[in-house]
Amino acid sequence: xxxxxxxxxxxxxxxxxxxxxxxxxxxxxxxxxxxxxxxxxxxxxxxxxxxxxxxxxxxxxxxxxxxxxxxxxxxxxxxxxxxxxxxxxxxxxxxxxxxxxxxxxxxxxxxxxxxxxxxxxxxxxxxxxxxxxxxxxxxxxxxxxxxxxxxxxxxxxxxxxxxxxxxxxxxxxxxxxxxxxxxxxxxxxxxxxxxxxxxxxxxxxxxxxxxxxxxxxxxxxxxxxxxxxxxxxxxxxxxxxxxxxxxxxxxxxxxxxxxxxxxxxxxxxxxxxxxxxxxxxxxxxxxxxxxxxxxxxxxxxxxxxxxxxxxxxxxxxxxxxxxxxxxxxxxxxxxxxxxxxxxxxxxxxxxxxxxxxxxxxxxxxxxxxxxxxxxxxxxxxxxxxxxxxxxxxxxxxxxxxxxxxxxxxxxxxxxxxxxxxxxxxxxxxxxxxxxxxxxxxxxxxxxxxxxxxxxxxxxxxxxxxxxx
Numbered sequence: 001x002x003x004x005x006x007x008x009x010x011x012x013x014x015x016x017x018x019x020x021x022x023x024x025x026x027x028x029x030x031x032x033x034x035x036x037x038x039x040x041x042x043x044x045x046x047x048x049x050x051x052x053x054x055x056x057x058x059x060x061x062x063x064x065x066x067x068x069x070x071x072x073x074x075x076x077x078x079x080x081x082x083x084x085x086x087x088x089x090x091x092x093x094x095x096x097x098x099x100x101x102x103x104x105x106x107x108x109x110x111x112x113x114x115x116x117x118x119x120x121x122x123x124x125x126x127x128x129x130x131x132x133x134x135x136x137x138x139x140x141x142x143x144x145x146x147x148x149x150x151x152x153x154x155x156x157x158x159x160x161x162x163x164x165x166x167x168x169x170x171x172x173x174x175x176x177x178x179x180x181x182x183x184x185x186x187x188x189x190x191x192x193x194x195x196x197x198x199x200x201x202x203x204x205x206x207x208x209x210x211x212x213x214x215x216x217x218x219x220x221x222x223x224x225x226x227x228x229x230x231x232x233x234x235x236x237x238x239x240x241x242x243x244x245x246x247x248x249x250x251x252x253x254x255x256x257x258x259x260x261x262x263x264x265x266x267x268x269x270x271x272x273x274x275x276x277x278x279x280x281x282x283x284x285x286x287x288x289x290x291x292x293x294x295x296x297x298x299x300x301x302x303x304x305x306x307x308x309x310x311x312x313x314x315x316x317x318x319x320x321x322x323x324x325x326x327x328x329x330x331x332x333x334x335x336x337x338x339x340x341x342x343x344x345x346x347x348x349x350x351x352x353x354x355x356x357x358x359x360x361x362x363x364x365x366x367x368x369x370x371x372x373x374x375x376x377x378x379x380x381x382x383x384x385x386x387x388x389x390x391x392x393x394x395x396x397x398x399x400x401x402x403x404x405x406x407x408x409x410x411x412x413x414x415x416x417x418x419x420x421x422x423x424x425x426x427x428x429x430x431x432x433x434x435x436x437x438x439x440x441x442x443x444x445x446x447x448x449x450x451x452x453x454x455x456x457x458x459x460x461x462x463x464x465x466x467x468x
Contacts, residue, residue, distance in 0.1 A: 018251070025105070030047070035095025136390075291413040
């Protein structure tokens, strides 16, 4: 008996549990986890964000970007992405054995997102039930879904964002919009949809926001059959008791992104799984260092602290002296006509004495101080850019027109493709970005995981269905 009489619902022509596996990009979700989730009767999600592909004997094909130009490396990346996601979908579909459903997840801010999505759907006809897509405003999602006759599930973080997408695009293809994913911008792992009007330090209760979303959907004439997927911060269904069978909210489905990371089928390395068991409440940071420009949530570790401290070693300058900026900066810069406040020059001298001898300019008329080794790493990563985003603050790449954002590359950010590929394939968890939702501390406190127990996906789904 499922918790509170939780019932299967109709999705893609079959009955499935209202439980969705969140699609985590760059090989953190693959066919093993999503195929097993679907086999357990839920909706498994293959990430189409730079997924792994395999050679003839089943080994992961390393993604090597050896082309001479960024544009050519970007084309390599798109080919890897299509090949990888196609292979993952085929394997997940086989594993599901006719049960549940398989979705794919795409980051709209991913470089070449439309080409990747179309390439995968072209090669997986009949295997994919729906496409979830967020990180940006994916207006073309409905049009692409109509072309390939798949369901689509836009990811939004407010009723206002949904209304804009609906008015401009989704109202033209309402019959294929199976659900709207409300991703809590304060609690979800990975990239978050906080708007400029919202305070990252002041989380809002999701209930009124989802209630407003349903009211907006009703006002726009969206079918009551269109579910709302609650994503971000979901752990125990018993915590969401008032959401189930609630006429104000209509059909609600629950998405689990962080919790499936610690399963036997989860493809992340053992070191990452072990690290998740050590996370305490408050150890996940909502930050804005991502080169996408979005807020994102990751585990506090030396990699993240390095970014925090790098931005703290930052001072503003002017190109000529004025009333405030009276001192010429001659610390860590060479022959630059830069003027700073006297107290900032003193701070620069302290950082210089600590070994942070290189001042790197940012796009906002500031400089940050780093060690020579860190400067070399930043410059190499910027030079090696493979165009993984539609717009990248770190390297000034853009995936169309003249292939540049026109802004100075920002040394306060980092190469997100490099670090996510590394942590997903066995790299050290303390030297890379480790995405996680803010409920990850439950791994340490939930008795289900005591004594080092790692469940199968089926065991996890069964556990979730009890309310725990």
